Structure formats: C-alpha cells, structure tokens
Amino acid sequence: MRYNTLGRTGIKVSEICVGTMTWGSQNTQTEAHGQLNYAFDHGVNFVDTAELYPTTPLSAETYGNTERIIGNWLAARGRRDDVVLATKVAGPGRPYIRDGGPMTPEGIEEALNGSLKRLKTDYVDLYQLHWPNRGHYHFRNAWTYDPSRQDQEHVAADLKAILDKLGELVKAGKVRAIGLSNETAWGTMKMLDLADRYGLPRVATIQNEYNLLYRAYDLDLAELSHHEDVGLLAYSPLAAGLLTGKYLEGAKPAGSRLSINGDLGGRFTPHQEPAVAAYVALAREHGLDPAQMAIAFCLARPFMASVIIGATSMEQLKTDIGGTGITLSQDVMNGIRRLHRLYPAPI
Numbered sequence: 001m002r003y004n005t006l007g008r009t010g011i012k013v014s015e016i017c018v019g020t021m022t023w024g025s026q027n028t029q030t031e032a033h034g035q036l037n038y039a040f041d042h043g044v045n046f047v048d049t050a051e052l053y054p055t056t057p058l059s060a061e062t063y064g065n066t067e068r069i070i071g072n073w074l075a076a077r078g079r080r081d082d083v084v085l086a087t088k089v090a091g092p093g094r095p096y097i098r099d100g101g102p103m104t105p106e107g108i109e110e111a112l113n114g115s116l117k118r119l120k121t122d123y124v125d126l127y128q129l130h131w132p133n134r135g136h137y138h139f140r141n142a143w144t145y146d147p148s149r150q151d152q153e154h155v156a157a158d159l160k161a162i163l164d165k166l167g168e169l170v171k172a173g174k175v176r177a178i179g180l181s182n183e184t185a186w187g188t189m190k191m192l193d194l195a196d197r198y199g200l201p202r203v204a205t206i207q208n209e210y211n212l213l214y215r216a217y218d219l220d221l222a223e224l225s226h227h228e229d230v231g232l233l234a235y236s237p238l239a240a241g242l243l244t245g246k247y248l249e250g251a252k253p254a255g256s257r258l259s260i261n262g263d264l265g266g267r268f269t270p271h272q273e274p275a276v277a278a279y280v281a282l283a284r285e286h287g288l289d290p291a292q293m294a295i296a297f298c299l300a301r302p303f304m305a306s307v308i309i310g311a312t313s314m315e316q317l318k319t320d321i322g323g324t325g326i327t328l329s330q331d332v333m334n335g336i337r338r339l340h341r342l343y344p345a346p347i
Contacts, residue, residue: 001043001324004305007204007229009177011125013084015299016321017046017233019310024065025054026260026312032069033076035317040082042321048207048233048308050088050130051115052097056260060096064118071120086126086233087115088181088207092133102133102158105165112174127166128179128207133158137216138182138209140266140347147186159187160194167200179205179233185220192228203230205305210234212243212279212294213272213347215340222303231305234298238309238320239347240264242272243294245280255312267347275343282335288326291316295323297336 002015018039023032036047052058053066067087074080089111092102101107116122131138134155137145169175178201180188188206195202206225210217210232217232225231238244241257242264252258258268283290298307311317328336 003045004231006126006177006179006305007231008202009204011084011177011204013046013306014044015304015306016044016324017048017086017306017308018044019235019308020047020049020066020070021053021055021310022257022312023054023069024062025056026255026257029069029072031314032066033073034314035311036070036073038314038317039321044321045082046084046086046306048086048235049119050090050128051111051118052088052090052094052130056257058094063096064114067115067118071118075120080121084125085119085121086128086179087119087124088128088130089115091129091131091182103129103162105161108162108165109169112169116174123174123176125176126179126205127169127175127177128181128205129162129183131182132180132184132187134187136182136184136187142216156190159190160198163191163194163198163200170201175201177201177204179203179207181207181233183208185224188221188224188230189228192230205231205233207233207235207308209236210298210301211237211239212297212336212340213239213267213275213343214345217303222301225303232301232303233306233308234301234304235308236310237295237298237307238291239272239276239294240267242267242276242347243279244291245276248273248277248280257312269347271346275339275346278339278343279336282332282339285335286329286332288332289319289322291319292323292326293328293332295320296326296328299324300328 003012049066054062089108090097098107134150166178191203280290283293309320
C-alpha cells in the first residue's frame with residue numbers, strides 16, 4: 001500500500017480509501033465492521049463517508065446511519081489518530097436534510113455537529129462539501145449544464161460565507177482540512193483564491209467521479225491538480241460496478257446495486273455496454289481481473305490522492321484492494337488509450 005499527502009496539509013492517506021455508502025442498507029453493521037478491519041489490516045488508513053449515507057437507496061429513515069456504524073467501530077477500536085476520517089455536508093435538494101435548502105454557514109455547523117455525534121469523535125480529518133449550491137455538471141447533468149444562469153455576485157458571496165464558516169470550524173479544532181466534491185475547475189479555483197486572499201483554509205482535495213468510462217477530470221481539473229496541489233479522491237472507480245462486467249448482456253445479479261437503484265444513477269444506458277465489454281475483454285486478454293485493471297488505471301493517474309472503493313461483499317473488497325499490487329503494462333495502457341478514443345463518454 002502506498003500513501004499520498006492530501007494537498008498541502010501533511011495528512012498522509014492510503015492510496016485506497018474505504019467507501020461506505022452501502023452501510024446501513026445493503027450492508028449490516030457487522031459486515032461493515034468486517035470490511036473496515038480487513039482494510040486496515042491491509043494498510044488502508046482512510047475512510048470516506050457523508051451525512052447523506054447510505055444511498056442504496058436514499059431515504060429519510062436511514063439518513064445518518066452509515067456515520068453511526070462507523071462511529072460504533074471507532075468507539076470499539078480506539079486509536080482514533082490512526083484513522084483518517086472524511087465526511088461531507090449535503091448540498092441542496094433533499095427535503096429531509098435541512099428542508100432541502102442550500103448550504104449555509106449555520107447549516108454547515110449544524111451538519112458537522114451531527115456528524116461528530118454520530119461518528120463518536122470530536123474532529124474529522126477532512127470535511128467536504130458534497131455538491132455545490134449552484135448548478136454543476138456532475139450526476140449526469142452535463143447535457144443540461146448552463147452556468148450562464150448563475151448570478152455572479154451571489155455565487156461569489158455564497159462561497160466566501162461558506163469558506164469563512166469552514167475557517168471557524170478549523171480554528172475550533174473540529175476539522176483538520178477541507179475538500180470539495182462534485183466540483184468544477186472554476187469553483188475550485190475560486191475557493192483557492194478566496195483562501196489565499198483572506199487567510200482561510202485551503203482546499204486540499206476534490207472528490208469527483210473518475211473511471212475508465214468517465215474521465216472529465218483528465219482535462220482542466222488535472223491541470224489544476226498539478227499546479228495547485230489539490231488531489232483527486234476518485235469515487236465510483238468501477239462505474240457503480242459496470243466495469244466488473246457483471247451487468248453485461250442484461251445480467252442483473254440479485255442484491256446488486258442495479259437491482260436496487262434501477263439505472264445506477266444514470267450510468268446504465270445502452271451506450272455503456274459496448275465500452276464495458278471492450279474494457280472487460282482487454283483485461284481478460286492480458287490475464288487481469290477487470291475490476292483490478294480499472295482500479296490500477298485510476299491509481300496510476302498523476303493527480304490521484306486516493307481511490308475510493310465501495311464493496312458490498314468481502315470478496316469484492318479483497319479484489320478491489322488487490323488492485324494496489326498491479327502495474328499495468330504498456331500494452332494494456334495502449335489498449336486503454338485506444339478504447340478511450342472509441343468510447344470517450346459512454347456514461
């Protein structure tokens with residue numbers, strides 16, 4: 001297991017991060033604790049969660065349960081300082097979370113205090129904004145994204161107020177570092193500029209989707225990562241399980257995410273099938289597990305801080321963590337480049 005530094009914070013994290021969004025719905029507390037114990041026994045030190053979780057499916061009844069499960073593990077395990085713990089404050093849109101309204105300074109403090117209580121800790125290592133108040137192109141919104149509708153003065157004031165509050169929480173010792181999620185290059189640069197101008201906390205990471213089927217980060221955000229020392233925390237490195245090949249030819253395994261969420265958050269479309277089949281065939285041609293090839297590719301990207309894996313079984317977890325020991329050959333990388341040109345945006 002290799003370790004990377006989160007931005008300019010000095011916080012070292014394993015290149016694999018344990019994702020948790022199925023804990024409390026698809027996974028029981030016992031299963032979740034088993035995953036955590038296995039991961040930490042194999043060099044992982046980084047856990048990512050959110051007040052919103054679990055998400056399979058999302059519901060008011062299960063809201064916050066994932067953090068409770070992690071909190072129970074932390075309390076039983078002890079050694080809090082050995083764990084790099086990340087969580088997120090939800091953005092607007094869920095009526096059962098602060099009436100569905102946008103993030104506000106008051107709402108952020110309320111959300112963090114709730115997370116700290118559920119997690120049974122007095123601080124989080126990385127506190128992230130789950131998605132922006134303004135419009136963005138993530139969650140399959142690229143086809144309708146139109147930033148020209150955003151009010152420039154309102155957005156700037158909103159970001160400053162949010163960063164001011166995060167600065168207070170850092171000074172209070174409740175947060176060590178801050179990060180963004182489902183963010184754009186402009187949004188990240190604006191936050192970095194505000195931090196520099198006003199002596200506020202600097203964004204350390206961006207948690208965006210990144211996988212063989214969705215590589216928007218390769219462009220402007222990759223440049224930002226290089227010049228500004230803001231690493232990517234890649235979520236959905238297997239494209240919600242598509243890249244394992246388990247959904248090819250209409251398969252829908254019982255208990256899988258596809259059987260619960262319907263279209264895998266908009267990823268399960270006819271466009272993805274030929275691309276997935278091609279990547280799976282490439283992996284098998286070279287004697288690789290398709291999931292491990294997909295994870296190894298993400299780990300090899302120069303802007304990667306950590307890859308967030310999400311498993312619903314111990315078998316999946318072992319396979320995913322096994323991706324850390326694989327270096328892809330030049331032939332495999334050339335094959336990936338060829339397929340990316342053929343299928344640049346299949347989801």
